[in-house]
Amino acid sequence: MTENMIECASGVGDTIDVQESDSGGLRFVARRHGDFKSDLFASRADARTFARGILALADEVDGGDATVEPAPAVKIGDPQMPTVGDRVRVLTDDANHAEVAMGDVFTVTSIGRSDFLTDAGWYFRTEDVEILPAEPTTATVTRPTREAYLHRAAELLGATRTTASELIRLADYMAGENA
Numbered sequence: 001m002t003e004n005m006i007e008c009a010s011g012v013g014d015t016i017d018v019q020e021s022d023s024g025g026l027r028f029v030a031r032r033h034g035d036f037k038s039d040l041f042a043s044r045a046d047a048r049t050f051a052r053g054i055l056a057l058a059d060e061v062d063g064g065d066a067t068v069e070p071a072p073a074v075k076i077g078d079p080q081m082p083t084v085g086d087r088v089r090v091l092t093d094d095a096n097h098a099e100v101a102m103g104d105v106f107t108v109t110s111i112g113r114s115d116f117l118t119d120a121g122w123y124f125r126t127e128d129v130e131i132l133p134a135e136p137t138t139a140t141v142t143r144p145t146r147e148a149y150l151h152r153a154a155e156l157l158g159a160t161r162t163t164a165s166e167l168i169r170l171a172d173y174m175a176g177e178n179a
Contacts, residue, residue, distance in 0.1 A: 014031070025042055045081055087108075089103060146175070149174050
């Protein structure tokens, strides 16, 4: 298990270390002279956002002179916590002791520390599901206006001499009327 620690620059002996938690997220532990003071549990995604914020703040302070190593890439298969509104598909029957079958699809309604609630009232952990891509929105098919048909009819007839009734007759034909 990887563990990272930072020591306070002014309070010698005060530290914060970060380690993987049992739930698969990260645990931040504050200590004073080695004695436990507090801990905080965060999802991996929230920890990454926090770390990026610290790097941005450090860059503001020193102008970005310090060399920064790139963040490690997320491993394929590394489960991420979904967000409210995400659709998820269950990966195994009876996942997290819920009466569900592999392949069932639910919508996430709220997020907890290490699990989340779905619209069916079941709680799942990130390893129980896969996040589905957002459904593409279907474009609304609109029918051209009568005026658009008239303009197109005029374009098609071009410079030829036409009467208004001929234009209307062609526009009606293009609209599927009187065909």
